[in-house]
Amino acid sequence: MKQLLIKGGRVIDPARSYDQTADVLITDGIVEKVDPALKTPTGAEEIDAAGLVVTPGLIDIHVHLRDPGQEYKEDIPSGARAAAAGGFTTVAAMANTDPVGDDPSMIGYVRRKASGAAARVYPIGALTRGLEGKEMAELGRMKLAGAAAFSDDGRPVKSGMMMRNALHYASGIGTVVIAHEEDPYLSAGGMMHEGTVSSVLGLRGIPSAAEEAMISRDLLILKITGGRLHIAHVSSAGSVEMLRRAKAEGLNVTAEVTPHHLLLTERLVKNSGYNTNTKVNPPLRTENDRQALWAGLLDGTIDAIASDHAPHHPDDKDVEYDFAPCGIAGLETTLHLLLDELSSGRVKDFSLPLLVEKLTSAPARVLDLPGGTLEEGSPGDVTIIDPDREFIIDPEKWYSKSRNTPFAGKHLKGAPVYTIVGGEVTMKEGVVAEREFQG
């Protein structure tokens, strides 16, 4: 019997509205008990969490691990180490790999390669074969092979009929469809948000309407089909408003937002002198959009925070703006950035329990994943946070193979100090343990 006792921390477990000083006992990888003043069982490992915050292991439901096919950017083990370093115990990996994750064998590949990795990796299967938006992939067989959800993320589903059929069919196998919402005709050639800054910089714009038109379409389709729709990386005020109304109408829709859309705007493209690390899809939008995303996050319109971790090799980004691929690597900065935003007090009504919810119970609920709570019998996944820890974002020290972040050099307050998966410490004080994990 292997036991770990985490003593004396402020335990925040949003799924049960639990927030008090307590001890957490994990036995053989499962949460056995959460209670103030537990006795340390004989032979148990102990972590002193006094003055620290103890939460369910963080879950990131939107990452790209580039494996197979682009392992020079990231692979499953490096992505899992990056997750551990960033305080995440669980990630869900998108299917836009090479070959595409559109087949049960690919789902099996990811699961096998992830066994023993520093984080739990749930594969998301492609919604359509080859992400081409033409033929439905074998959702049922992939689900049986362990796919957690389905998405053509990275590409929109152009055809309304394809989306209708996929949503309808997926409802039959009880799985969520994750939509990357972008009208490719409206966004064609776009490099950044369409507006004053794109006009000044002479960069082709991606209007908010490109996202909003597709969300609008898919919400209308959802009314016909039923099933569950999750909107990836919501970026505009109009999208938030549509989702708010859809939820009020009772539609079965959820949504996520990224830290970069919560923290940055189009201005940075200019102020950074066309730094390609600001190039991301959907693009960084306006201050008004940013405020609306916060409002949506706070009132529950937006369910979860997800990094959309999109690692690229430094060479890929060290080119002219048009030639750089889109994406920001976020696994090793997401929690830090949001803790800092919280401690700064810049966002009214933002609280630590809310932040923890958006990174644990909410994403677990969106994808129906185990975990996201410290309820007895749950997986023994825990993140321990020091909200006062000073931290500087230095991509050179990342576990990810990538370095692409517009936040490099930022001084922050707040960092994870332990990541624990199934009762095993995967990260301690920023250092990821170099060994095989049981998971």
Place this chain on the structure above:
Amino acid sequence: MQTLRRKDILGLEEISAEEITLILETSRSMREIMQRKIKKVPTLRGRSVLNLFYEPSTRTKASFELAQKYMSSDSVSVAGSSSSLVKGETLKDTVRNVEIMGIECVIMRHPVSGSSHYLAQNVEAAIINAGDGMHEHPTQGLLDMFTIWEKKGRLEELKVTIVGDIRHSRVARSNLWGLQKMGSEVVVSGPPTLMPPDLDVFGVKYYTDLEEAVEGADVVMALRLQQERQESGLFPSMREYAELYGVIPQKMARAKEDALIMHPGPMNRGIEISSELADGPRSVVLEQAASGVAVRMALLYLLLGGTKEQ
């Protein structure tokens, strides 16, 4: 000796009116050199310049090269199609390899907006942006301003109407910033689909009606219209464009009688400008080309002149 206190010329948005004035005044001295029988001064002897053109260019490239020759600098010109870009070399590697050979200044034209910023961040050589994507073409803006200044004797309180594809035009952006800094009023005209989104950010007035736009104009500048804009569905046909937005005598009635007619070239005669106006007495199209050499001499002088020796 006055020099510009900046390493690069990337755009007119970030250049002050004082700097523009200095450049224009220096251009006037350079113009005088060009009018000499022997057009050569030793000012930049022993200095090395690279002309790096990733897009076709006639006027800009010729005038930069002539400016370098008149100033006695040593220069090399590399065209994108013959460079190692086609062998997969990155822009940064290309320029760093040439820089180590002793290049102190790079003149670059590139199809991607912001590429001159990118280069400036990555090499020590002075960068002069000879046109980056749809962003800016600062030396064109300066030569246009110089041409107007020479003809009108001032830039302040002039009304300049720019007609055509503002949205995709780096020439327009440079002129919008530069002219307004120098006190001109700038208005634009053209189909809405060829205006940049949120045009207000440039602080100019927009008229869909060309005749209204040229009301009281001291200068009317037509921009080149590219066939591909029609192909991408931004307007129905070249002939409809010519009818609605072509700069033709019949539409110029409300402009000032002595309004200058300008075009950055290359012209599509009969589309955005009629030959009658392009070749007429009010046209300064050829003067623009000549100004290009003077302005580029001035910039080379102000960026490179004496700085290393001092």
